[in-house]
Amino acid sequence: MRRGVWAALTGIVAAATVLASAEVVAVFVGAESSPLFAVGSLVIDLAPPGVKTLTIALFGTGDKAALLTILGIIIVLGAALAGYLEYRRKPFGTVVLVAFSAIAVFAVTTREGASGISAVPTVVGMLVGVVVLNALQQRLKRWGVREDGSRKATATTAASPVVRTGPAALERRQFVTWMVVAAAASAIAGVGARAMNAGAAVVTAARNALVLPTATTSAAALPAGTELGIANLSPVVTPAADFYRIDTALQVPQLNPDTWSLKITGMVENEVEISFAELLALPLVENYTTLTCVSNEVGGDLIGNALWLGYPLHLLLERAKPQAGADMVLSRSSDGFTAGSPLEVLQDASRQSLLAVGMNGKPLPVEHGFPARLVVPGLYGYVSATKWVVEMKVTTFAQDMGYWTPRGWSALGPVKTSSRIDTPRQNAGLAAGTIPIAGVAWAQHTGIATVEVQIDGGDWQQATLADPISADTWRQWVLQWEATSGDHTVAVRATDTSGYTQTSDEAPPAPDGSTGWHTIKLTVQ
Structure with a gap:
């Protein structure tokens, strides 16, 4: 050599x-x-x-x-x-x-x-x-x-x-x-x-030994019609192992629940600090919420729906008593990441925003925020879904900015109404006959009213919707298509309960979420 x-x-x-x-x-x-x-x-x-x-x-x-x-x-x-x-x-x-x-x-x-x-x-x-x-x-x-x-x-x-x-x-x-x-x-x-x-062994052992308390207010049983039972269609509840993970933590924080605490500081009359044991002793609630990453491309998979267990954020903020003039909560992760959420959103009792400790009936996975994280329906994760959260600072948008705002992303991140085709897949080779075109649609905290499918630029056809869980979750949909031989183009669009229909204008994720119709090409033999 x-x-x-x-x-x-x-x-x-x-x-x-x-x-x-x-x-x-x-x-x-x-x-x-x-x-x-x-x-x-x-x-x-x-x-x-x-x-x-x-x-x-x-x-x-x-x-x-x-x-x-x-x-x-x-x-x-x-x-x-x-x-x-x-x-x-x-x-x-x-x-x-x-x-x-x-x-x-x-x-x-x-x-x-x-x-x-x-x-x-x-x-x-x-x-x-x-x-x-x-x-x-x-x-x-x-x-x-x-x-x-x-x-x-x-x-x-x-x-x-x-x-x-x-x-x-x-x-x-x-x-x-x-x-x-x-x-x-x-x-x-x-x-x-x-x-x-x-410290993975210590934290994993603590998580495995943790028995979550029973929710004081449990989520209602899922209606039978929430699942359409179609192959290759995303399940209405995403398993934790399949839930997307996008964050800035190159090394997953390992927080011992015995020493973890959350502080509420800033423009408040009463600063609040709560330990994990104190958090678990509070009357916890369960609800289903769909979370979406602002980086999700049209048709992308950076979205998931889960059953979350936690304590309502509006009740925590009531303890702290935000002062007049405050309009933002800057939540901070143990690794330094911050997210700026509108104060009025977190104070909205109807929104079911949580300081969450559980996911799908188990303690939060370490990579999804154990021991505690924020879950806020209707806002993209970069302005709300802080994992490994250790502080909530009540402040103003004029004084503070979340991690991504100075990097070119919008300070406000309301989720945009969108839809996706899950099956059949792009460029799939299919046999002529009845083929289910199916997927999911979402407009968190607004709700989906209708989903329409367009074949080869023709008239929009209304799809069948699965029963809703709530306005905070996605819905499955399906259209039974009588496929004929040849090459075809299929597009989907959703309309939410406010009457807004997805725009066809294509826009990238930056600075405040992608837009456009998810469109695929198929070949039928």
């Missing part, structure tokens, strides 16, 4: 020791001081609004995995460059390693709740990485010197092969041994420390 490649590998191993050492030190300093996820979060924060939309469009709910993969590739390439430069033009490799570490220090120290001490793990990791890089490079150069000398010596003889059992071979074995030991130690220490930092 060419020594340039070996040199690049020394950089990769050195970078691994940086990350592993930082993770180990972060066990003692605090999990939030871990550099890898802090850098990823910084990338999310600095990305232009269009990049977020594009990433979600390309990868959907796999956007976090995609970002980590890209970040990992960048780290590997940068580390390989550092190793190569250090071998060819010392100390430029060390400079590259220090520069990458400086970016990580900036990312860590600018996170929510960070302090100067948060930089310690990354700085220690950088120092360890520089030492390892130099140690490996010295052994690589000694090997190179020995091997070059051996080649010169054998070149004076009659075409003799290079001797492989002398000093050069010994130096090579020592170099490779150091490489393997450093890489293995980094992997073991890094993985172990990362597991400890995540």
Whole structure:
């Protein structure tokens, strides 16, 4: 193997020791001081609004995995460059390693709740990485010197092969041994420390042991007609495992319910703080609510409906007594994300907004906000559905902005009336005959009145609607189509109970939600 490649590998191993050492030190300093996820979060924060939309469009709910993969590739390439430069033009490799570490220090120290001490793990990791890089490079150069000398010596003889059992071979074995030991130690220490930092075992155990109280006000049983029973149609209640997840948390926050609390602060007469035990002791209510991400494209799947258990937000706000002039509640997640919700919406007793603790009869999944999150019907998640919520600040839109507003998204995010075709799928090959065209439609906190389907630009035909759960949930719909051979175009539109019909004008998700009719093409044999 060419020594340039070996040199690049020394950089990769050195970078691994940086990350592993930082993770180990972060066990003692605090999990939030871990550099890898802090850098990823910084990338999310600095990305232009269009990049977020594009990433979600390309990868959907796999956007976090995609970002980590890209970040990992960048780290590997940068580390390989550092190793190569250090071998060819010392100390430029060390400079590259220090520069990458400086970016990580900036990312860590600018996170929510960070302090100067948060930089310690990354700085220690950088120092360890520089030492390892130099140690490996010295052994690589000694090997190179020995091997070059051996080649010169054998070149004076009659075409003799290079001797492989002398000093050069010994130096090579020592170099490779150091490489393997450093890489293995980094992997073991890094993985172990990362597991400890995540605290996943503790939080998972606490969640699994939690028995939710019975709701004082239970949701009514679902009407028999809410499910149309059509294959490939989205179920009216989305399983938690299938519920979309879009947020800014690259690393899922691990909050211990024993130490969690929610504070209501700001423009209030009485500041309120409530623990998880106190929250569970309140008269909780259940209701079905459909949540939608503002990044959902027309026909997209960033939407789901679930049964939520929690305490009404309007009652919590009554305790705090918002002051005159306040018009916004800035809710904050433990990872620093914020959402600005209209105060009047959260105070509306008819809206069933919740500080939720349960989802589909079980404690919230960790990735969906355990131990508590906000659920607000009729608003896109980026202005309402704060997960891992720890604070609600009563304020004004003139004074404060949620996370996405300065990044080009609308301060107000009412959900737009929309509909989607679930079956048949785009470009499906079908046989002539009766074919159900079916999907879901939604207009949260307004309700769906009718759904219409158009075939090949013809007249709009009214679909059959499933029975509604409430105005806060989506509805299934179906049209039985007598399909004929050929290529066809199918479109759908919904009309809500206010009389508004979806516009055909196409608009992207930014800045306040996509519009247009979901349209698919089919081929019938």
